[in-house]
Amino acid sequence: MLKFTLSTLFLFAFLCSNLGAQTVKKLEIGDKFPTMNGELLSSKEISLPDHCKGKVSLLIVAFKRGTQPQIDTWTKPVMKEFSMYDEFRFIEIPMISNFYSWISNYINTGMRKGIVPSMHKNVMTYYGPLSDYYSYFGVENKKLCHVFLLDKEGKIQFMDQGESQSHKSKLLIDKIKNLLNN
Numbered sequence: 001m002l003k004f005t006l007s008t009l010f011l012f013a014f015l016c017s018n019l020g021a022q023t024v025k026k027l028e029i030g031d032k033f034p035t036m037n038g039e040l041l042s043s044k045e046i047s048l049p050d051h052c053k054g055k056v057s058l059l060i061v062a063f064k065r066g067t068q069p070q071i072d073t074w075t076k077p078v079m080k081e082f083s084m085y086d087e088f089r090f091i092e093i094p095m096i097s098n099f100y101s102w103i104s105n106y107i108n109t110g111m112r113k114g115i116v117p118s119m120h121k122n123v124m125t126y127y128g129p130l131s132d133y134y135s136y137f138g139v140e141n142k143k144l145c146h147v148f149l150l151d152k153e154g155k156i157q158f159m160d161q162g163e164s165q166s167h168k169s170k171l172l173i174d175k176i177k178n179l180l181n182n
Helices: 002-019 068-082 098-114 117-122 131-137 166-181
Strands: 036-040 045-048 056-062 088-097 124-128 146-150 156-161
Touching: 036 088, 036 117, 056 068, 056 166, 068 088, 068 166, 088 098, 088 117, 098 124, 146 166, 156 166
Parallel strands: 056 088, 088 124
Antiparallel strands: 036 045, 036 124, 056 146, 146 156
């Protein structure tokens, strides 16, 4: 009887501990971008995708330093084409483990010094757990940036990773134009 009671209690405890566990599925086109809270280098706290609501938004996520050359292959042609559109938003998101949150002010200050002030509204630092985002984004190589185009409702309309090539940039620009015209 004692074995049965202990087994039942163990099973009950196991089931209860897994009730709150969520399965994180890899994002697909049409999915809503996952919630992510952070601070723009302009010192404004924001929450994605809410901050992008009503705007066509390009989000580029980076998990490692040194991805800026990849990011630039996406942003240079897009910003050349759309930087003057009020209905378009671009945000670069360095993903930093919560281990470093205690020196976030130091890190953010360093980023502010290295980025022209007019772009501070376009960089949101995220400090926190990374594992769910690795799953959401299907991260296999942390050295690659991850690119997401959101429609005005925060749903993903384009995804890619790594460096862009001219055909990818053209496809992205065409998708942005279509979304802005809807």
